[in-house]
Amino acid sequence: MPAFEFSQGQMKPMLVTSAALGVVESKPVSNFVDGQSIYSDGERAGQVYRVEFGAVRVxxxxxxxxxxxxxxxxxGNWFGLQNEDFRRSSAEAIGTTGIKSISLRETRYIWQGLLPVVLENFSSAQEHQLVIGRQSALERVAAFLLEMSNRAGGTCRFDLFMPRIDIADYLGLTIETVSRALTKLKNGSIIRLQGTRGVEIVNYRALQNLCL
Amino acid sequence: MPAFEFSQGQMKPMLVTSAALGVVESKPVSNFVDGQSIYSDGERAGQVYRVEFGAVRVxxxxxxxxxxxxxxxxxGNWFGLQNEDFRRSSAEAIGTTGIKSISLRETRYIWQGLLPVVLENFSSAQEHQLVIGRQSALERVAAFLLEMSNRAGGTCRFDLFMPRIDIADYLGLTIETVSRALTKLKNGSIIRLQGTRGVEIVNYRALQNLCL
DNA sequence: CGTTAGTTTGAGGTAAGTCAACTCTAGTGG
DNA sequence: CCACTAGAGTTGACTTACCTCAAACTAACG
Incomplete structure (x- = not known):
């Protein structure tokens, strides 16, 4: 593979395919158990990661x-790319999780692939700023369910990977408040809950209207 | 200038100098008045921007x-880079502001300069997530003052570019709560206020301790 | 010196947090 | 297969931090 593969006719480099990121395919999958650390705050940052299966919380x-x-x-999501030499956050597996990683030394070959990855993470962070900065508890939980539904491929039935405490810490709420919001959505026949992780969105439109 | 200037010996591409971004130097400075729109939500995204003087809110x-x-x-800050074709946020000048812009068509020449720019914006967004997600009003205002002090070059005396409403909307608070927090810091002799924009950090350490 | 927008202060209301009890559920072993 | 258990989730009562509404004050402009 050539070190740099510039698509000269490409007008929007941000939208370039991530073909250059193919280097990761040859890497082995590392397996992590639930709660296992992938990297920790303060460590030297040496790798970029891609989730193969399972889930990760940063x-x-x-x-x-x-x-x-x-x-x-x-x-399919990439994470762990940063400017600084040392980690300022921590990453852990949620449930049994497979991760491929590439050394930062190798990233100079795939800059144009990395830019869209970081832009996507950035966009996601900004979206989240709006949610936690300006939405009520019910709105945050509604937004969260829609986000998880989207990530699960847009299906109305899906499983949450994470426990309530993770949802709470993601949304800037407490587990009690998350639970009350879910109950309220359930009682309003907007969602259905199956067991502790299963979610079914019954009234998609109503959920969307909550996020305005 | 060569289209691509790869520093082959560079081990950490994220830390590459932004020399490649020099294209922007040749651009003219556009002047904006207070409140003037730079781009708006829904518009087609065509440019990346750099602040020459003044300030911008996104x-x-x-x-x-x-x-x-x-x-x-x-x-000196760059903004406006995104993956999507259309703007999902708006940008406005705060006070008289000078902006240089480069077309996204030109960005394919400066990928390796853009990556650290986006990573910095990303890092800033993550920092902010922590502040608005998990800190109290007083802690948010303290964190904000420290951030502004840093950006002003680490001086203890500096001017806020923006009115209270902008601070409130940045921190996910109301102007009244921001005002009360500032008054509390003033009464605790941690800061001094001069007029409506001037700030002097009297007790830097105390301010930092508030953000734990 | 007056005007007006921006800011501060005060009083009262409310959404979310806290603490505690209860319930469910998923996993374990009899 | 069912009973037991420990952890996770839910519900309720109470508290509190921040919001809302309203009024007073400042300061920056002509």
Whole structure:
């Protein structure tokens, strides 16, 4: 493979295919158990990662112990790219998870593939800023369910990968408030809950209207 | 200037100098008055921008009218880079502001310069997620003052570019709550306020301790 | 010096947090 | 296959931090 594969006719480099990221395909899959650390705050940053199966939470904790989950990463998602030498967040597997990683030393060959990856993460972070900065608890939970539905491929029935505490720490709420919001959506016949992880969106439109 | 300037020995491409971004130097400075739109939600995204002087707010508004300022950009900062074809946020000048812009068509020449720019914006967004997701009003205002102090070059005396409403919409608070927090910091002799924009950090350490 | 937008202060209301009890459920072993 | 258990989730009562509404104050402009 050539080190650089520039599509000269390409007008929008941000939309270039991630073909250059193919280097990762040859890498072995590392398996992680539920809760296992992928990288930790303060460590030297040496790798970029891609989720093969399972899920990952990236989070930061304040000295006071409060935790904010910055993002969840599901199958196919890239994470762990940063400017700084040391990690300022931590990443853990949620459930049994497979990860491929490539060394940062190798990333100079795939810049044009990495840019859209980072832009996507950035866009996701901005979306999330709006949710946690300006939406009510019910709106946040509604937005979260829609986001998870989208990531699951747009199906109305899907499973949440994470426990309530992760949802709470992602949305800047408490588990009790998340639970109350879910109950309210259930009682309003907007969603149905199956067991502790299963979700079915019954009234998609109603859920969307909650996020305005 | 060569179209591509790869530093082959460079081990950390994210830390490459932004020399490639020099294309922007030859561009003319566009002047904007206070509140003038630079780009708006829904528009086709055609340019990337760099602040020459003054300041910029990038924000999104919910259908319900609530506004979240995603980031402030000061002299030297780049903004406006995205994956999508259309803007999902808006950008406005704060006070008299000078902006240089380059067309996205030209960005294919400066990928390796753009990556650190986006990573910096991303890092800033993540930091902000933690603040608005998990900190109290007083802690948010303290964090904001430290951030502005840093951006002003680490001086303890500096001027806020923006009115209280912008601070509130950045921190996910109301102007009243921002005002009360500032008053509290003033009464605790942690800061001094001069007029409506001037800030002096008297007790830097105390301010930092508030953000734990 | 007056005007007006921006900011501060105050009083009262409310959404979300806290603490505690209860319930479910998924996993384990009899 | 069912009973038991421990962890996770839900519900309720109460508290609190922030919001809302309203009024007073400042300061920056002509």
């Amino acid at each position: 989070y930061r904790v304040l000295a006071s112990g409060r935790r904010q989950i910055l993002d969840f990463h599901l199958g | 924000y999104r508004v919910l259908a319900s009218g609530r506004r979240q300022i995603l980031d402030f950009h000061l002299g």
